[in-house]
Amino acid sequence: MTPLRLALVPGEPAGVGPELCVRLVQTARSYGMTAFGDPQTLRAAADALKLPLHLVAPEDDQGRAGELALHPIPNAVDVAFGQPAPANAHAVIDALHTAAAHCLRGDCHGLVTGPVHKAVINDGGIPYTGTTELLAEQARCGVVMMLANPTMRVALATTHLPLREVADAITPASLSATLRTVHAALRTDFGIDQPRIAVLGLNPHAGEAGHLGHEEIAVIEPVLAVLRGEGMSLEGPLPADTAFLPGRLKRYDAVLAMYHDQGLPVLKFSGFEHAVNITLGLPYPRVAVDHGTALDLAGKGTADPSSLIAAAATCARMARARTAIMP
Structure with a gap:
């Protein structure tokens, strides 16, 4: 029996994705979760929400409330809520590619993704049509x-x-x-x-x-x-x-x-x-939120985490259906 572990990508660092990730981990989980992103951005989101966030190494993850394992992928420039920077586009794409690679290797059993900003990624010099297409190209399927x-x-x-x-x-x-x-x-x-x-x-x-x-x-x-x-x-x-x-x-x-x-x-x-x-059709389950970056709400603590919570729960159910894993 293999312990279930999901990969989590917050998405656009200046949007609501990081704070939704903070809200997601305020409840204890029966599975492991590793975020792929910038530690400073996640801590700033937690500070804005006045919520606890304890970043740990994946091997130390116990799924406790307020705890999140992190594979750090630093942003190129500092992040301001609601003000996306094209210079950080490479970090956003790197987080997606790295998290997906962990799923393809079997280190993680499913991928949960937050919202990204297509225009900002393209302004950063990366031709990008969508995460679905990016993951399909990486997995060649x-x-x-x-x-x-x-x-x-x-x-x-x-x-x-x-x-x-x-x-x-x-x-x-x-x-x-x-x-x-x-x-x-x-x-x-x-x-x-x-x-x-x-x-x-x-x-x-x-x-x-x-x-x-x-x-x-x-x-x-x-x-x-x-x-x-x-x-x-x-x-x-x-x-x-x-x-x-x-x-x-x-x-x-x-x-x-x-x-x-x-x-x-x-x-x-x-x-x-x-x-x-x-x-x-991917070799692993991938579930994303069904909303955008909501730049106007970033850092205000009013963004609804329901879609990300549902995405994580759905991804965990799909992963369990695919693999013999512990509950």
Whole structure:
């Protein structure tokens, strides 16, 4: 039996990430957690919140309240709350890469990430489109983005694309790969033996039998037929405007939306504070908060830690489902 240990990356040092990490560790944990970040920033966040923070080496971590193991990755310049510095972009990316490397080696069993500021990272001279893409490139694998809250799980067939590019991006190969990844993750990470997945159509009314678009007939329906033949439980393509009705959601373990704003507004409306962003397909579980850096709230002690708390709890459950580890 291997003790569970999660890697934690606070994200943008000038945002709310560091103080949310401080709040996260105010309760004793049944697993180890190693933060990858700047010690001075974490201590400043704890001082601003007037909360205890005892930074220890990973081997000394006992999971006690107010205690956090740290793999130090110093920032290049001092941090001021709410004022991101592009000079610290390399430390943010280094923290992500180093934490992920620990997960790939098996030193940590899952990765929890706080919010980062894409524009600041690019201003720091690092081409960056998102942490999901960064982790997928490092692990050399295909991934799927899923957002989840206590009400629903919503995966995406496409992510951050202009709407006019979405239809061309949904191909038989990409859709099949996405559904296989979602199905495998529901079994491996969530312990669902026979996952039930609702697949949304691309067009209004799921194309209305070809009168409102042909993607359902030409792409989605043939892929679903092949995967059903392999034993997957797939319903669809479904009209998006009725698929999220509470009575219908009870029949599914996850919903696959064709594009970002088709599925995520419904999920966020149903429980934004407890929503988390999960990367499916990596060799380890990765769960992120579902909010931004909130620079205007940094250092004020008013930022809600619910999403980070939910992310850590979700990551721990996923890691336990993957590995024979101690409770």
